[in-house]
Every structure is written in C-alpha cells, then in structure tokens.
Amino acid sequence: MTQETQSATPAESDLERLVMLVIQALRGAGAVAGLTGADLDRAVAGTLAFLRRRLTGDYSIDEFGFDADFTDHVVLPLLRPLYKTWFRVEVRGVENIPAEGGALVVANHSGTVALDSLMTQVAVHDTHPRQRNLRMLGADLVFGTPVMGPVARRMGSTLATNADAERLLRSGEVVGVWPEGFKGVGKPFKDRYRLQRFGRGGFVAAALRCEVPIIPCSIVGAEETYPMLGNAAAVARVLGLPYLPLTPTFPWLGPLGMIPLPSKWYIEFGAPIDTSGRGEGAAEDPAVVYELTDRVRETIQHTLFELLRERTSVFY
Secondary structure, three states, X not given: OOOOOXXXXXXXXXXXXXXXXXXXXXXXXXHHOOXXXXXXXXXXXXXXXXXXXXXXXXXXXXXXXXXXXXXXXXXXHHXXXXXXXXXXXXXXXXXXXXXXXXXXXXXXXXXXOOHXXXXXXXXXXXXXXXXXXXXXXXXXXXXXXXXXHHHHHHOOOEEOOHHHHHHHHHOOOEEEEOOOHHHHHOOOHHHOOOOOOOOOOHHHHHHHHHOXXXXXXXXXXXXXXXXXXXXXXXXXXXXXXXXXXEOOOOOOOHHHHHOOOXXXXXXXXXXXXXXXXXXXXXXXXXXXXXXXXXXXXXXXXXXXXXXXXXXXXXXX
C-alpha cells in the first residue's frame, strides 16, 4: 500500500509564509504591548480573521460608507491607547444613551485638533452595554481631505447636513454632532470651556422631526491637549484652513509638536431631552427650536463648570 503525498502549490506556500509572518509580527507587537497568553491569542486570532474577511470580501458597507468591520478591528484598536493610557478617559452617564433606536448626542467642541469627537466615539462603543456605534457628523473640510475623508466615511461619519442626520436617526442610529464647529475647536486657550455659538439649531430641528432624544455631552480635558496661544491666519488662508494654531510646542518642535499633551479627560452624557409630543410643525417653529437649542447649550455649559470644579489637576 502506497501513500500519495501532494506538495503545496507556490501560491499556497506563499500564503502560508504570509500567515506565519503576520502571526510572528502580531506576537511581537503583542509582547511589546504587554499582552501574553489568552489575550495575545485572541488578538492574533481576531486580526487573522479580519484579514481573511477582507481578502474574501465577507464584510458589508452601508449606504453612507460605514464599514463596521474596519472600524471595530482597525480604527478603534488604534484609538484605544490614546483613550485608555494617554488621556485616561473617565465616562459618566453612558446609560443615558438608549439601548436601541435613534438618539442625538450633542457635545462641546475644543482642543485645536478634533480628538474629542474620536474619543467620544470610543467612549460610546466601549462603555455602552450594547457597544453602540456613534455616527458622527463632520464638516466639508474633513471629507475633502485625501486620506482623512475616506477613513472618516469608513468610520461612520457623514456630512453635517439635516438630510443625512435625519436618515441616520430614522434608521435607529446614535448620531453625534458638535454644533460649535471650527469656532469651538479653534478658539484661543484663554476662552477654554466657554461654549461658542450653536448656530441656528439645525440639529434640534432634525431631532424634532425624527422624535428622538437629545443627549447633552460635556467633555473636559480636550482644551489642554493643544493649547492654542495664537493663530497664523495669513498662512491658514493660503493653505485653505480655518486656522493654523500656534501652541507651546507647535510649530517650534516640528513633528514632535503634534503630540498632544496627556491631559486627564472626562466625558459625561447628560439626561436625555425628550423631543416627542411637540406637535406637528414643531421643527419649523423658530421659538421651539431656539428654546431647545438654548436648553441643550446651557446644560452642557453648566456640566462643564461642574466637572471643572471637581477636577483637581489638568494632568491626573
């Protein structure tokens, strides 16, 4: 009786070598990160499963370009070291975000670079019992950037328009909006934790039309990551930017100046504000929209002051 052996094809051999190299690289990276045993095995298995899905096309992308698989296995793992180790984010009130159905999270915006929106995305996903995804609304500039734009789409972000916000809310998503926009994120350090204007209340109108709760969100710590001491406005205009920050480290330290300072962060989700039962046409009534807009803004501002009073240090 003879036993036949079948040698591997060159393609199969190359694939096996690639898998082995990936496993070795992952184990090396895991060792550096302090992962051992079962945690390391899970990380390796999860990464290999992700690579297999990408190669076979076994993943889905929704109509907005959101790639949940990419977000869960690439974006969030890259952001977690900042979230957990660098900023040591503490989250309060995440139970105020509903377990299912649409909701609108409205937050203050600050910090020169919009890291606050990214950290809020991690907070919602990692601390909510249902690991809900925060679908963020962003400015045109974000989606017009060559690399940042496509990545933002894959993370679930979309243009800050009422039409897109309402489509997401009606489909049961948790939507995040930062109404201060560039006025908030690019304000001088001397104006830290003082909310800028919230615009015309478009986010409130969207919530009213969809009858979803508004969740005020207050973020402390972002203001100190890149303290903006000045603005090179002339250079910013040439580059097509809303501002060009001058901080204690940028541009004086070159690329090192882009490292955020390790401030201690707090993110608090406030009690939901009900928008149902306001009657037909409430979203088109300026009095109703302005009243709710002011209520959300005042809630966030008051909570910011409370959190600042509790904080004992900027960095721990």
